[in-house]
Amino acid sequence: MQSTTISATLAFLALATPGLAEVTVLGWPGGPEETALRAATEAYNAREGLADADRVELLFTSRDGFYDKLAADLAAGTTAFDAHQIATYSIGRYAPFMTPVDLGPAAATTFGESVLATQQFDGKQFGVPTDLSLHFLYYRSDLIDALLADADAAARYTEIAQEHLGEALTPKAPDEWTWRDWAATALYFTKAVNPDSPTRYGAVLQMKNLLFNIMVFQSLPRAYGGDWTDEAGKVTVDSEAYRTGLDLYKMLYDAGATPPDSTGYEFAEANAAYASGQVATMVQWNAAAAELTDPEKAPTVAAVTATIAPPSGPEGRFTHVHSLGLGLNAAAENKEGAQRFLQWLATPEAMAIYARAGGAPGLTGAALEAVVGERPDLAPLGEYASQYGYVMRGGTSANALAIYQLQAAEFTGYWAGTESLDQALADTTKGMTELLAGK
Amino acid sequence: MIAPKTRENRLLATPLVLYLLLLLGFPTVLNVFYSLSEVSFETLRTPRLSGFGNFTAVLSDPAFWRAVWFSLRFGVLTATVEVALGLFLAVFLSPLLQARPWLLALLTLPIMIAPAMMGLMYRLALHEFVGPLPYYLFEWFGNSPAFLSPGWVFWTVCVIEILQWTPFALLLFHLAYSSIPADVREAARMDGARGWRTFRRVELPMLMPTLALAAVIRLIDGIRVFDNIYVLVGAGPGGSTTSLPIYIYTAFFRGGSLGPALAASVLFAIAAFAGLFLALRAADRRAGA
Incomplete structure (x- = not known):
């Protein structure tokens, strides 16, 4: 025993x-x-x-x-x-x-x-x-096809682009979109800008003070030639490229092209907004593709959602x-x-x-x-x-996460109107310089 | 010569003292030491003493003062409303709660929910496209406030905090209000006092110690708010919902600024200790008067 x-x-x-x-x-x-x-x-x-x-x-x-x-x-x-x-x-x-x-x-x-x-x-x-992990531009193919096939809609699109972007843009197929074409499309599909829009918002931007949201954003300044530093290691975020990107987001937010509480949105909230059928486009992580194209998980949009690489800029097309x-x-x-x-x-x-x-x-x-x-x-x-x-210069450095966090705090502050663009970029430059120096 | 009784007391208290020294004393000493050092995750075991540099850095950081201001505003506002509302409910619902005590269990349910869960719940409930509140507001009025937008977010997090913790104040006040002896009220009635006058002159003074206690507890809780706000909106756009604990957490883990984060925590602890000390001294004086 x-x-x-x-x-x-x-x-x-x-x-x-x-x-x-x-x-x-x-x-x-x-x-x-x-x-x-x-x-x-x-x-x-x-x-x-x-x-x-x-x-x-x-x-x-x-x-x-x-x-x-x-x-x-x-x-x-x-x-x-x-x-x-x-x-x-x-x-x-x-x-x-x-x-x-x-x-x-x-x-x-x-x-x-x-x-x-x-x-x-x-x-x-x-x-x-x-x-x-990288980014796709998700868009509603049914809405874009309808826009491209309608001459009156195209004329209205051009009017909106002229009014908000200062340029008479015409509708194009998504694979030809620059960031400005995307912005014009987002404005066109926004009820606050175009009362005839079939969707409430033309885009859903993830603007929560969260480092991952800055990864989504920064393909925009990158397409305009933006980088964290120059080859000598000097911080270069206070540049035309970043100013253009930050201003484009701010303009879309102020125009009501993204939900007003987007300043609290991250991955899940943005997906929920897009899946509701009330949003026309979204730059989002590739991980959302399985959910947004699944008829059981996103019945309103699954059949009409298409994906493509993010829009291009003067320096090309980029994805984080x-x-x-x-x-x-x-x-x-x-x-x-x-x-x-x-x-x-x-x-x-x-x-x-x-x-x-x-x-x-x-x-x-x-x-x-x-x-x-x-x-x-x-x-x-x-x-x-x-x-x-x-990958941005310095994007794998010891303080890369802290840099993203710093940018998230400063950039979201500008978008939400709590600080000026000059102040946000000056604070970011100062903080990044210290972080990249290992302080 | 130590009396045998004293020796026995000391002996019995030793395990508790050791426990406190180990669990509170050691981290506190370590915290203070790190706050005076140049330290990072890489040098946790080999920090270099650097004087008060971390304290200077924190005190000259505008984000720290914004966090202090947010915490104070949030703490004072929520504690005041919770205490006022809790007191009103305890008095107003007193006859009902005397007759049906089980209602108290129902009313205090919110305090059993973890604050982080509360944040998660409201993140869903207030979402424009999936949340029930915006849904019905859109259905009935064609529009809904964006509860988490920069203009609304401070009030939203205050209301969430108040909804969760007013029941705590209610519970305290209900117990205190029920324990006022019936003969005191009877004596007041004999003297001709009625309704508001009885409450103002007799009941309220007897509730004052509970009121002070509830206010201090809720103020401390409000100032150290972290989980529900962090889960709901993070540090807020531009740091607009950054409380002191969120400031410390983001500086430590996200920013990798261990020394300044710990210096901020030491300053927070000193301020909290000073505040508590003054409050208790005031309470003592009042009790002695």
């Missing part, structure tokens, strides 16, 4: 202990990334001949304040996980607590160099890019791009095992499993062809990232 009890206890402990030598991975919780990572991990753990020390166990915390908690954990030298979530804009912040990773030769053929670069800092690879990925904790207890898992994740085989389970990797070549039949949305993702993707 006693020996049975001891054996049962030992067996229980063996099953209950999560394997001391296992690889522990802290993932990005609560979205398609979690589902995809779980599927890939399951496949990895099911591989024949996998050593016990290489089995992967996933950990997830709450998404709210995830990066803040991660910063505190890493700074404290945690050994609770061997590999963890990182993002392009936070690599510089976490790099001192991470070990660069060798993804092997397969990585370049799976992702392509431009996508791999989104997980690099100081010329070193810090992570495997599992999910790509960043990736989520997984990198190595410098204090990891099983660094070798974690390294092997990350190398496997960078193979076409792993990424096919990941993509089929709902992830959004930026794939290229044969890796893309293997899954594009089931995930057609991944094709423009890779295409836009390579053709229009950019």
Whole structure:
């Protein structure tokens, strides 16, 4: 009896202990990334001949304040996980607590160099890019088609453009839109500007004081040649490019082309506004595409929603791009095992499993062809990232997140009318100069 | 020579003192130390003492003073309305609550909701396209205020706070009002006092300690507001809804300015301590008078 009890206890402990030598991975919780990572991990753990020390166990915390908690954990030298979530804009912040990773030769053929670069800092690879985030311009194809087919509507459009933008623009197909064409279209489809508009608002801008909203905004100044710094490292946000972008947003907000409480909007609120059918266009993260084109989730607009890369400017067409990925904790207890898992994740085989389970990797070549039949949305993702993707100078620096936060506070202040454009840009320049100097 | 009783008391109090020292004392000392240091996430274990630079930086930051002003305005306004409304409801509903005490449980339900959840709930309820309130306003009047727009947001967050925490004041006042001895009211009636006069001259003075307590608790809670506002509108456009705790949080985590953030928290703690000290001293004097 006693020996049975001891054996049962030992067996229980063996099953209950999560394997001391296992690889522990802290993932990005609560979205398609979690589902995809779980599927890939399951496949990895099911591989024949996998050593016990290489089995992967996933950990997830709450998404709210995830990066803040991660910063505190890493700074404290945690050994609770061997590999963890990182993002392009936070690599510089976490790099001192991470070990660069060798993804092997397969990585370049799976992702392509431009996508791999989104997980690099100081010329070193810090992570495997599992999910790509960039921006689409979402628009109502039914409304645009009707506008293009109606001469009277086109005349009214031109009048509105002349009145608000000082230029007699004519309606164009969305793939020819500049930011000014987009603005004119947004004004035309705004009830406050054009009482005959079929929608209440022509656009929905995300203007909450939140760093991610500035990522959405900054493709506009970028199309006018804007950058955070010049080559010498001098901050250059007080430029015509940023002034043009900020003014265009402000003009649309003041004209009522976006809901008046857009100053409190982020991803979810903007999607809800667009899905209501009362908004004609929206620049939004690619992650919204699945929801807005699903007839069950967005019955009013799913069938008539089209996507394209954001509008162009004098310097070209651009989309902010960043990736989520997984990198190595410098204090990891099983660094070798974690390294092997990350190398496997960078193979076409792993990424096919990941993509089929709902992830959004930026794939290229044969890796893309293997899954594009089931995930057609991944094709423009890779295409836009390579053709229009950019990262601002300093966009992966240690204080990149703080810079976005600073811009969010200052720019939203200008849009909401609590501070002048000159003051907002002067404060941003001063703050960015200090942050880029590491103060 | 220490009396055996005193020794015993000290012995019994030791675990509590150690517990407080560990859980409050250590973080406080560390906080003060970091606030006097040049420190970042990278140098948490090797901070460099730098004097009062962080304090100077905070005190010369206009955003800090805007946050102080927001917190004070928010705290004073919400505490005043909550206390006034709670007192009015406690007196007005007293006969009903005496007859049906279960109603009190219903009325105090809002205080059981986590403030962050409250923020999330109103984020949905006030959204122009999915929120029930704007929906019905559009249906009935053809338009709706944009509750979270710059012109409205301060009043919106105040109303949300007041709706959630007035029941707390009501609960305190109801208990205090019910515990006024019946013979005191009877004596006032015998002396010819009625209605408003009884309330003004007899009941209100007896409620004053509760009133002061409710006001202080709600003022402190209002000044340190964080979760519901942060979930609802973040720091607000241009930082317009940045309370002191939100200022500290964003400076620490988002801005990576650990030293200045902790200096702000030390200043906040000193101001709170001074305020409490003065309030308690005033209460003591009043009680002694």
